Amino acid sequence: MQSSPLSSYHEIKAEVLRRIKDRVWPAGTYLPKETELATEFGCARATVNRALRELADQGIVERKRKSGTKVIALPVRSARFTIEIVRQTIEDQNAEYRYALAMRVEEPAPDWLASRLNLRRGQRVLHLHCVHYADNRPFQFEDRWINIAAVPAVREADLQTIGPNEWLLAEVPFTEAEISFGAIAANAQQAEFLGVPSATALFQLERTTYLRDQAVTLVHMTYHAGYRMMTRY
Amino acid sequence: MQSSPLSSYHEIKAEVLRRIKDRVWPAGTYLPKETELATEFGCARATVNRALRELADQGIVERKRKSGTKVIALPVRSARFTIEIVRQTIEDQNAEYRYALAMRVEEPAPDWLASRLNLRRGQRVLHLHCVHYADNRPFQFEDRWINIAAVPAVREADLQTIGPNEWLLAEVPFTEAEISFGAIAANAQQAEFLGVPSATALFQLERTTYLRDQAVTLVHMTYHAGYRMMTRY
DNA sequence: CAGTGGTCTAGACCACGGT
DNA sequence: CCGTGGTCTAGACCACTGG
Numbered sequence: 425m426q427s428s429p430l431s432s433y434h435e436i437k438a439e440v441l442r443r444i445k446d447r448v449w450p451a452g453t454y455l456p457k458e459t460e461l462a463t464e465f466g467c468a469r470a471t472v473n474r475a476l477r478e479l480a481d482q483g484i485v486e487r488k489r490k491s492g493t494k495v496i497a498l499p500v501r502s503a504r505f506t507i508e509i510v511r512q513t514i515e516d517q518n519a520e521y522r523y524a525l526a527m528r529v530e531e532p533a534p535d536w537l538a539s540r541l542n543l544r545r546g547q548r549v550l551h552l553h554c555v556h557y558a559d560n561r562p563f564q565f566e567d568r569w570i571n572i573a574a575v576p577a578v579r580e581a582d583l584q585t586i587g588p589n590e591w592l593l594a595e596v597p598f599t600e601a602e603i604s605f606g607a608i609a610a611n612a613q614q615a616e617f618l619g620v621p622s623a624t625a626l627f628q629l630e631r632t633t634y635l636r637d638q639a640v641t642l643v644h645m646t647y648h649a650g651y652r653m654m655t656r657y
Numbered sequence: 658m659q660s661s662p663l664s665s666y667h668e669i670k671a672e673v674l675r676r677i678k679d680r681v682w683p684a685g686t687y688l689p690k691e692t693e694l695a696t697e698f699g700c701a702r703a704t705v706n707r708a709l710r711e712l713a714d715q716g717i718v719e720r721k722r723k724s725g726t727k728v729i730a731l732p733v734r735s736a737r738f739t740i741e742i743v744r745q746t747i748e749d750q751n752a753e754y755r756y757a758l759a760m761r762v763e764e765p766a767p768d769w770l771a772s773r774l775n776l777r778r779g780q781r782v783l784h785l786h787c788v789h790y791a792d793n794r795p796f797q798f799e800d801r802w803i804n805i806a807a808v809p810a811v812r813e814a815d816l817q818t819i820g821p822n823e824w825l826l827a828e829v830p831f832t833e834a835e836i837s838f839g840a841i842a843a844n845a846q847q848a849e850f851l852g853v854p855s856a857t858a859l860f861q862l863e864r865t866t867y868l869r870d871q872a873v874t875l876v877h878m879t880y881h882a883g884y885r886m887m888t889r890y
Numbered sequence: 891c892a893g894t895g896g897t898c899t900a901g902a903c904c905a906c907g908g909t
Numbered sequence: 910c911c912g913t914g915g916t917c918t919a920g921a922c923c924a925c926t927g928g
Contacts, residue, residue, distance in 0.1 A: 431917075445831050457894060468918045473895075484831070489895045490926045498742065498823070499830050506735040590731070597732050598678055598717070606885035607840030607860040625858035627840040630885075652839035652863075664898075690913065701899045706914075722906045722914045 436475040455493045510556045519558035527553035541639035565617040568643040600634045669708040688726040743789045752791035760786035774872035798850040801876040
């Protein structure tokens with residue numbers, strides 16, 4: 425074997441991928457064990473291991489102790505979307521970012537919210553409406569609820585200047601979140617803030633954030649008409 | 658130092674993460690170098706390396722040779738969406754999957770498509786309309802164009818039984834793709850196939866797939882009203 | 891119980907990128 | 910130039926899991 429000793433895990437990864445693509449190892453079959461590949465490629469087992477581990481992370485192969493490494497039948501393609509701060513998104517487009525806080529109310533959590541975020545009945549929350557502009561055109565409308573108990577400091581926060589997203593990210597980074605994307609028909613409020621006719625089809629991102637099992641915030645971010653979220657893989 | 662020798666990279670990762678969260682190492686600061694951490698934790702440098710590398714992959718820290726490892730200021734959270742085959746999605750909901758091929762036409766690529774996929778003018782493509790049902794209710798409408806030159810075998814493919822997505826995935830796995838999500842107002846066709854009023858707000862996924870720089874397929878997958886794509890991170 | 895991947899080690903050399 | 914992370918090695922032990 426040992427054509428020309430591949431000694432970087434990049435090379436090994438590429439070679440293994442090539443064999444899978446070229447059906448040398450068709451979907452469902454098992455690859456040789458790590459030690460065998462190490463011998464074939466003339467490298468240490470750790471190097472093969474690193475290559476295969478990354479292929480497993482990418483969902484190309486599946487590894488199990490004792491059984492070995494096998495090529496996944498229908499490769500599940502997973503795309504990665506980076507959810508940036510809106511300001512970033514806008515500035516990346518070389519547009520001028522402007523932010524406005526349209527509403528800030530402290531009140532007891534409405535029942536639907538309390539049940540959604542698992543709050544005690546009547547627990548106090550901060551309800552915000554914000555609009556993010558790109559070159560003075562509305563880009564995103566943000567409707568956010570913050571659980572005050574989870575971040576008491578928010579009462580003192582100056583959210584006139586900094587968006588709540590950025591403020592929260594700096595205050596309580598590294599939270600767990602649940603995200604969903606969907607399409608909605610603009611309600612009167614969204615239509616007004618975004619400057620579109622009512623019932624316009626809009627892209628919306630919903631995110632619920634938790635810190636150690638305690639809900640921090642629920643936000644609906646509704647984008648201007650025609651917005652598309654993109655990525656490649 | 659060396660409180661209690663942490664010797665698994667999991668433990669080290671957790672400990673480093675804890676220190677970042679607890680602001681022992683605030684955003685923007687540099688962590689000790691790998692060798693120092695290895696000494697502190699009483700383990701090999703490779704172990705520290707593995708832990709820090711994974712934190713870098715997660716976008717928690719940023720590493721650069723010579724400079725060192727620093728805590729990212731505003732952690733960019735990236736969510737991973739698995740784009741499964743529709744059949745999977747439906748079956749995962751314990752619903753009955755049914756598929757119908759509504760149209761199959763072979764024709765020269767229209768100009769907009771040719772320019773979009775970088776095809777020669779008039780190159781022949783296969784144009785398909787498919788509907789995927791969950792428990793006999795329309796779930797997704799698929800409008801797909803396939804570049805015949807890229808996958809000649811598609812001419813013989815029986816797309817009555819297997820959806821083109823599954824067929825393509827088996828035939829040409831491991832392609833590059835560009836994806837975008839957005840909201841659209843249903844046109845007459847989409848409205849009819851999905852059984853909703855015209856202009857209903859619908860969630861749509863567009864994907865362009867390439868194999869070695871050659872366009873393979875462009876597809877618009879439009880979901881039933883109310884559909885949301887979910888994930889957590 | 892035994893086979894395969896999972897992980898750790900101690901040491902080495904290399905490559906990038908500030909100074 | 911030279912410090913820091915990037916990677917490789919040879920060898921070892923461990924942990925899960927299939928038979």
